[in-house]
Amino acid sequence: MKKILSVIVENEHGVLARVVNLFAGRGYNIDSLTVAPIPQSNYSRMTIATQGEPHVFEQIAKQLNKLVPVYKVIESDNFIEKEMAMVKFPIENSLSDIDALARCYNGSISNVSDDFIVATIIDRPARIDNFIKGIKRYNPIEIVRSGVSVIDR
Amino acid sequence: MKMSGAKIVIESMIQEGVEVVFGYPGGAIMNVYDEIYKQDSFEHILTRHEQAAVHAADGYARATGKVGVAFLTSGPGFTNGVTGLATAYTDSIPLVVISGQVPTGLIGTDAFQEIDAVGISRPCTKHNFLVKDVKDLAYIIKEAFYLAKSGRPGPVHIDIPKDVTAAKTEFVYPKEVDLKTYKPNTKGNKRQLKKAVEAIKQAKKPLVYIGGGAILSNSATLVREFVHTTQIPAVETLMAKGVLRYDDPLNLGMVGMHGTYAANMAMAEADLIISLGARFDDRVTGRLDEFAKDAKIIHIDIDPTSISKIVHADYPIVGDLKNVLEDMMPLIKSQIDPEQYAYFRNIVERYNQLHPLSFHDSDKVLKPQWVIQKTGEILADKAIVVTDVGQHQMWAAQYYPFTYPREFITSGGLGTMGFGFPAAIGAKRAKKDKIVVNFSGDGSILMNIQELVTAYEYKLPVINIILNNNYLGMVRQWQTMFYDDRLAETDLSIQPDFVQLAQACGGKGYRVKTKEEFIQALNDAIKQPVPVMIDVIIDRREIVLPMVPAGESLSNTIVEYHDPKAIENKG
Structure with a gap:
């Protein structure tokens, strides 16, 4: 199943590595990944396209949320x-x-x-x-x- | 007044009320050590290996509930400490570990003793920091302490380049931290809570499943109240020892791979599992598709990622166990009739009578279970019990009479051999009025044996009881049971003389082969002002039972095993 996660993170060094490590450490592939700062804020938005089972996504979304510099994880079927x-x-x-x-x-x-x-x-x-x-x-x-x-x- | 980064580190420790730091100096962290030299607000304990420094801080944290602190240098100093970080991470122990780093300008140049420390610690810490500007240092330290102890606790690592500890800035220690991206949910959802109580009311065969979270959240008293009010039988994980007293009639004992028969059968038969700060570890669940097939699950945990990770939770409650139980107790008291579970209590009691925890004692050879029971009789609640990892760890969990939380300190999640002795040193430093015993094996003890010197130097008289079977016993047990007794690299017949080894480091050693010798040695050991090693020669072929073989269901608990090569026939 294809899935896209939109992740809002603190714009600081190491945050991309934290997010990517979550995927790498569990052996999940990332199909595509884009990152750019959100204007007039200290945040950046990451858009991650990946594939896997629904329960795996649930776990990934929770794990992403658990990372200290992650502000919000948006999962939607209406992007x-x-x-x-x-x-x-x-x-x-x-x-x-x-x-x-x-x-x-x-x-x-x-x-x-x-x-x-x-x-x-x-x-x-x-x-x-x-x-x-x-x-x-x-x-x-x-x-x-x-x-x-x-x-x- | 302007202060160097190194001085800021020291002042921040004082602000946090740190009374002891475990560590090991080196080039990149020398500025900090120079400031340690100049102060007398806290003690620094020099371990003889960086891994031991982090384990000692960990043992200190487990014994007190406070944040443990360790200082390391860059490169190998830091990498030696990584096992300590990973150990604390899997068991959710609050630590702040500060490492030196090469100067900012040299980062990435393969400088002497340079390693990408934050890159390495990232997956085995709750969070980590590379401090690039001395102006950020005080805030980062404050944040590190806050992160370590709030929410689901865990180790936090701060890597500080040498030029940052040298640079100067105004020191202002922040009063509090406010992190927009980190807000642990500590209050359980009220509606979920009501539903959970309703489920308990409906259940016929409910079971309380207590995990280490009950200790970390300091809610043992509430858990006891919950269990006693409802009269629901309870099982405990390795990390939850002492939450219920060992002799509590509702305590069925440890559950899982080496759990009691009654605990495992209760888990298999329950229709409702009330998980209090536990995480359904594979050593607990056994074969997953057979696990608690007929049970609904109430899962209370501070960490949302723990919930429905392994087993689907029907009633998930995210929150601090203490808060959740406080909110839940009034509902429990008014709605639950303990009589309704009498039938299930009766069933589990019969399981307990059928196969109680037992071993075949002997007069010819010392049995490890007897040694632990006897230690429990002699020391009872006067001791903190620490273990290494292996057979002795399981026997200690099974046979020591634990009566209060934080009495048992063990590396549960990561299973780190070599953890016990340094953790015991940390625990002894924290609780000097307690006798601290480290049950170890002849394999584990050698993995941080150099700490005899530390224990001697700082007058921390830890008693190491080595259950010596000249084997890597747990692996040997698996080889015997599942690998046709092919004992690949587990025979430790060649060993140091532990008595002389202890003496060489200023400690006291005993070698015992009989019950009388053991009792005498232990009673003598208690009086020693120096670290002690009691080398206990035990039955070589004794195995840990009960046992659920890896990948089998909890209802297939093996309670008897015939070892054809046993030194003496059982029974």
Whole structure:
């Protein structure tokens, strides 16, 4: 089962290690992890995407809450999920094809150099999967995904 | 007035009312030790190994309920102490352990005696700090003491680089700490509490299951009141020894792998388990899918992560056991009729009569159980009993007549061999009017034997009773029972002369082989002003019974075992 946890933590050194250790020490994999400070506060928000059994999540959420610098753990089935992906294509591709595709996924072309075209899209993780499937025939050279960010509806 | 970080450490200890620090100096913490030299507000006890310093602080904390304090240096000084931190962490013992670190500018450069101490202590402490600015130091120390003793207690580690102990700032010790991210829930939910009382009312075969939380929260008196008011039979974990008196008719004894037959059968048959500060450890539950199959569970614990971790709790109550029981008792008194459990009391009493805790005594060879019983007769409640880990630990738990909380000090969760002697030194330092006995084995005792010198130097006359079977007995017992008696690396026939060893360190040694010799040695040992080793030669093949083999259900408790190689036939 896929699950996303949104964790609000004190913005201090070592806090990421504490959170990640919880997963590592129990042998759970983290699919994606994003961290950034929350504006005008001493807190940061971590968004952790992972997989596992429901009772395991319950335990992880409790364990996260138990960490001293963790302020709040938000588990919800009602998140708006967004992720960014950046893809580098060879310059030989049709610029308009790639631009059209990117636009379908809330994106655009970010940069064109002598050798490469870079497109950036922002969408739901599942849509990003589709995008990545759809661009195969344009021979992408490099794909960078940001990891998911969420906000409660 | 500006003060150095080192001086701030000392002043903070004084503010916290610390009376003794256990430790071992070294390069990175020398600034702090220089300030220790200049003060006489608290005593510093120099152990002969850093692991022992942390165990001694732990023993002090367990004996008093206060926060134990240890100072270590960086690198190997700190890593030697890690076993002590982990031991305290699994048993929820409040400690503040301060280690020196290389100067801030050298962190990450593989400097001499540098190790990522906070990286190592993170999974075995309740919380840890790396102090990067002397201005934060006083607040961090205050916070560390607060964290160590509040909520579910535990060890807190503070790593202080050498330049931070040298740097100066104004010293202001905060009056209190307010942590927005840390608010332990100490009051149980009232509605849950009422539901739990209702469940007790409905139950036909309820059982009280007492854990170490009853001691940590200082609620033994309330637990006794609860048990006596309801007349519900009770089982105890290793960590809960002394919460109920050993001779309390409602006390069925220890539950689990080496629990009594009655306790294990009661656990298997109960229809309601009332867990008071226990955590359903695997050594208690045995095979999980068979555990308490027909029982509903009331689980009272300060730590929400303990609840429904192993066994689903039908009535979870997060709170300090003391507060919860205080709130619960009026309801219990007005609603519960103790007569309704007479049937179950009768059943467990019959289990108890069927297979009471027993051993086959002998006149030819000393039995460890007899040694512990006799020690209990001679010392009774005048002693604090500490143990190492292994067979002797289980025999001590089974056969010593415990009558009050904090009388028994043992490494339960982590099972740290070598814990006993230094912890006994810490306990003796805390309670000088008590006789402190460390039951140990010939394996465990050697794991911190250097502390004979510490005990001698600081006039802390701990009595070590070594139940010597020339084996790593508990592993040997498993090898005999489950590995066809292939005794891989458990034969300790080559041993030091414990009598001479004690003497070499200023202590007194005895070797005993008979009952008379033991009684005489113990009575003599009590009068000694120096640490004592009583080397008790016991039946080599004695095993700990009852036993629930690992992974089996509690109802499969083995009460008799025929050892074909036994020195003398049983019975």
